[in-house]
Amino acid sequence: MSTEGKGHDFVEFLGAKLLGGFVYAGGMALLLGAAINEVFRGLFSPKVRLSGRAMADQMVRVGVRSVGIVVLVQLFIGVILALQMAPPLSTFKQEAMIANIIGIAGFRMLGPIITAVVLSGFAGASIAAELGTMVVAEEIEALEATALSPVRFLVVPRVVATFLMMILLAIIADWMIAVGGYITSRVVLGPGVYEGYFERMRDQLRYRDFITGLVQAGVFGILISLIACYEGLKVKGGAEGVGRATTMTVVYSIVAIISAACVFTVVFYVFDW
């Protein structure tokens, strides 16, 4: 009897989690739909104004301010990749291939994904904290009571800014990984690796390696900002709720980023992109 009870509890637990997941995904989808609707209304209806200034503010906050940390982290990724690959490749006398591998790994995946993880902590958490604090301070209610849509006013600038900035940051990130690898070759690995490093990388890479990376970067940007806005706007119960929202934003963002990356990789592999 008791084992049956436990099994029942477990199924109930699983069901509740699954249901919670669907509700969450549904909420996100609704928010995305509302944001897209506002963007189109803003573009095509003269009565609905989208604030360019708000968008620019968010781009500075999300993008410009995180350039330094993205550069630093991605340089390190380049260093790590080069040093990790050197010993096994040298056993096959293939150290020169480090440039090719860093190119593929960096441009296709590591550039966008590591940037997205950095941004989820850097921008996602701060967006969630900001919106959460606004909920607590009744600012969201004040917006609605003033007949201003929080989606148009707050969500759209953040999602669009994060989407665009994520793509631009990914371009910087791709190059920083390449440069990190080059510096390492120059300082540690020797001329067999660094001579013709960028030429080999260029020959190896095709446009679609670059493009698929940026497509993913854009999707990661939307995921991060959407999760951050969603978590922020559904804050309940004061400072504790805000803290929870920031934590959950980072956790869910990273899960979402890596899950999306996995799906993308499978799709790209199947269609040989």
Add this chain to the structure above:
Amino acid sequence: MSELPDNLPRGDDAVIRVVDLVKRYDGRAVLDGVNLEVRRGETLVIMGGSGCGKSTLLRHMIGSIWPDEGRVELFGQDLGALDQEGLDGIRKRFGILFQSGALFNSMTVGENVALPLKEHTDLDDDTIQIMVTIKLELVGLRQAADRMPSEISGGMKKRAGLARAIALDPEILFYDEPSAGLDPVTSAEIDQLIIDLSRKLGVTSVVVTHEMDSAFSIADRMAMLDKGRMLKIAPRSEFEQIRDGEPTGDEMGDLIRQFLRGDSHGPITRRRLSTGYEEDILEAAGGR
């Protein structure tokens, strides 16, 4: 449908009409069949203890939460039946002062007041600037236009919030606990502002508060909520009579009197004390 109290007007001069409003949270009724009408131009004060549902009632009236049963009408239109556009149209006709002021912290005081004007009118920037100056002068904050919300005191935040609330010249103003957390002088200043705005602009005011001094100084009519039910709606003079009278043994009158006077003895206290202490103890012991 339950009956409306006799002293309520049924004419067209009611700008807000709350009918049989029921709101439940987790199965518990926070508002339990509330009826209320607010007449054009009057100042109605809604009173009640903490958790009696008065803030919830206010949030229904501004269309920020929706009733489980019953309806809320503003300007004769059922809020629940309106689409987003219709609702926004109504929202432009009222202003609300939130408990904390609810200024947008990323904007200056002036920008806060300018926001509704920028978004909802076609006025040019110069005209908006003039309007902002006028509104800020009305609440005595003209000098603070360029300051950020984080740089000003709680009382100033409320006044700035009020300036924003009147930016679009609303027909109704809602106040959520306007004197909460303010010193007596600032609180009296806010009360005076509410009275002035009501007289100068002729707006209908709905004030939710549990500060009795403030309530009696601003109200035309008063409404007393208790445990999600409307105990009494009457002109201020009737409530003054109850407050100044002697206990009569009438449970409702005594309850209102205790609240108005802030006495530590009376029906409210008795109710709190008699909520099954022994049962709770026995249950706790039995549950072990």
